Amino acid sequence: MPHVTDAPTPPTAPSAAAGRPRVLSGIQPTADSFHFGNYLGALRQWVALQEEHEPFFFIADMHAITVEQDPRQLRERCLRAAAQLIAMGVDPERSAIFVQSQVPAHAQLAWVLQCLTGFGEARRMTQFKDKSSKNGEGAASVGLFTYPILQAADILLYRPAFVPVGEDQRQHLELTRDLAQRFNHRYKKTFRLPEPYILKATAKILDLQDPHAKMSKSASSPGGIIEMLDDPKLSAKKIRSAVTDSGSDVRFDEEEKPGISNLLTIYSALTDRPVSELEEAYAGRGYGDFKKELGEVVVEFVTPFRDRTLELLEDRATLDEVLRSGAKRAAEVAERTLADVYDRVGFVPA
Numbered sequence: 001m002p003h004v005t006d007a008p009t010p011p012t013a014p015s016a017a018a019g020r021p022r023v024l025s026g027i028q029p030t031a032d033s034f035h036f037g038n039y040l041g042a043l044r045q046w047v048a049l050q051e052e053h054e055p056f057f058f059i060a061d062m063h064a065i066t067v068e069q070d071p072r073q074l075r076e077r078c079l080r081a082a083a084q085l086i087a088m089g090v091d092p093e094r095s096a097i098f099v100q101s102q103v104p105a106h107a108q109l110a111w112v113l114q115c116l117t118g119f120g121e122a123r124r125m126t127q128f129k130d131k132s133s134k135n136g137e138g139a140a141s142v143g144l145f146t147y148p149i150l151q152a153a154d155i156l157l158y159r160p161a162f163v164p165v166g167e168d169q170r171q172h173l174e175l176t177r178d179l180a181q182r183f184n185h186r187y188k189k190t191f192r193l194p195e196p197y198i199l200k201a202t203a204k205i206l207d208l209q210d211p212h213a214k215m216s217k218s219a220s221s222p223g224g225i226i227e228m229l230d231d232p233k234l235s236a237k238k239i240r241s242a243v244t245d246s247g248s249d250v251r252f253d254e255e256e257k258p259g260i261s262n263l264l265t266i267y268s269a270l271t272d273r274p275v276s277e278l279e280e281a282y283a284g285r286g287y288g289d290f291k292k293e294l295g296e297v298v299v300e301f302v303t304p305f306r307d308r309t310l311e312l313l314e315d316r317a318t319l320d321e322v323l324r325s326g327a328k329r330a331a332e333v334a335e336r337t338l339a340d341v342y343d344r345v346g347f348v349p350a
């Protein structure tokens, strides 16, 4: 298995609209900046997917409010997420980039699907158990409980051929397929059953200070996480201070050298140089040189990204327009599906 992400080669299928298969993916606006794990583990694929697909990429603000959010911060983070997506290469011409709450069909379909979901079935979703375990189930919102059903609506509205999902989302996609099948069976064939496209070859980025845990916005210490919008000099410093073992051999070995292996994964992902080539290039040179040069690679990568994001954030009118037009494109597709659904369940036309 490769150490780093290869450009995805998802299954293809005939598209409804543009002659390209539709693909749908979302990300929550729950931090001021995406981090290297988000980028190398997920968002980089978004850029690649738009080459041969018709993508609908959304910022999941409705999912975000399943736990308490500061309203001003939430709004700001949605815009920051959009700016970062564009800065990393998601092209608003080829991909519809939109904010979930701007397409009301998501909430509308979610309600219909909730009425098709068994309570016990929803209960079996393990992510709710994980996420609510900290403060106890009683303190969790009903929104957090029904989150996978909203996710099913997000997907089914666009009748995509496949959905890129991480291993942790597999169970939710199964629920999506079950609900689609149930609806099709009870009423009339309306939904396409989306295939999971498990992004197996993606890089899993580990915490720089604790290379046994994944890099994560909620669990990593400031020194363990590289935020895409960090000052590039700070990011280079974090790389130089990353925890490694007491040896000096730059070699990929997840068991014995998790820290160095993680840095090799990052290096390889940012430069597209195979890990074996990097091992050769740094043979006999020690960790100091390796970390310093990886720091330079990181600076070179994040500087233009950060500049572009900040520039986009200065130009709110353009950003608003991108989101408005993305929402319009998304709504055109979503509302067609919703109209079929409303008709089939027996709602009186408005």
Ligand code: ATP
Pocket: 027, 028, 035, 036, 037, 038, 039, 040, 041, 042, 166, 203, 204, 205, 206, 214, 215, 216, 217, 218, 219
């Ligand atoms: P949390 O701290 O709440 O778990 P997170 O920072 O880990 O959040 P998510 O919002 O859960 O990030 O994930 C967004 C996307 O980024 C998902 O597709 C997830 O698989 C991916 N991702 C997050 N962290 C990593 C990581 N360390 N390595 C690879 N992919 C990651």
